[in-house]
Amino acid sequence: MDSALIPEGVERCSLKRFTLGLVIPAALVIWGLYAAYLCWFKGLNQTNMNDSYGFALWIWADLAVIAVGGGAFFTGFLRYVVGKDELKNIINFAVIVGFCCYCSAMLILAIDIGQPLRGWFIFWHANVHSMLTEVAFCLSLYLSVLAIEYLPLLLENRKIDQNPFWHNMGHRMHEIMAVFAATGAFLSCFHQGSLGGVTGVLYGRPFGLREGIFIWPWTFFLYTWSAAACGPCFTMFCCKITEKLTGKRLVKDNVYDLLAKISGWMLGTYIVAKIADTLWWAVVTVPKTGFSFMQFYNNSNNYHGLWILILELVVCGIVPAAILLKKEWRQNSRLFMVAVTLAVFGVCLNRWVMVMQPMAMPVMTFDQWVLYFPSWQEWATTILPVAGGILVIALSYRYLPVFPQERELNPVEKS
């Protein structure tokens, strides 16, 4: 029925099977929209946020999707600015994943601000002393850049491409894509960094506080670095899942190998810097604030114990970096999947630790550890963009030539 819209030379499942596959994500989207409506209509009393968790599930999800969405800016930077030509075979997919991630971030923020009708105040009446203002500017502008990068792919749809104007438009956009990609890399570096900077400058919250250079705490650089390391891992993770679901090879091994090797170097150097940062914080920064290192890890009934630090730095840092750096290991498909999964989990865990815990960590003698469990409205609105992202990726894969190597890797026999 929709065969006229499907790219030439590739096979897709029947429309009925495709539609059936989208029932669950579509249902989750509807559930999430209902929860979002409740949050907007009734207010933030629909959440379980409290004084200790003003930065709650939404802000963690926001930072996590921005970190894993970093695959778009870093792959774009490698492809268009550095000139790694092999990455042209995965860049479309990286852009789609990044676009979904940044749409998710904006949607979550729109719910979190409680008064979305006043969302434009952050531009109109900007507080130019706030790192979050920089984040808002860069995030919105980078989403525009991703939309611009996604547009030529949309224009390559078989039907749209038949229109000469749209065909020429797509062609011309490809010509200057390096300008947009460089702009995107510039924006992304700054907002990833500023998100890290937010906790690093909280001198009243010694768990997150970091020293740094000029106005930037070390977390500023570590956030950008980790996003550049783990973002491409998320792109490859999603790509492998797409291959599994479609039962096809979509990208050649040499492309995965190149991106995995670069990610391995980024992750390896990042984890060295992160360990050095943690040591300096534990030995120099924390004592200056009147605390001891172990105070942050032994008064929460193991909810926030040393295990979380070991999990983040060793299991989700050193292990995936080692796998991705060693050629024989990263070329083993199982170890490769373990590495990219751990890297993605690790960066999400880092955002959890650095965003949720600094606010919740008791700093006064009368403070207690407060626990927080998100309400169903918070879960639903956090799952909403994930389900929405699945819909966008599924529709893009079906109707757009996302993977340039698909035809070559999966030749269709003409009947």
Place this chain on the structure above:
Amino acid sequence: MFPFIWEWVWDAGHYIFFGGMWYVLIILTVGLNWCIYKALKDTKEGKGSGQGHH
């Protein structure tokens, strides 16, 4: 966002934040408009009747 908004101050913070924002907006707007102009010109010249030459 604009100098005519009451709390605007001509200081470093405003120069950096809004200088950066307007700089990026100008790049994106000029880039997109260049593409539209060139695509219109190409279409008038009869280019782009085939598919998939990217």
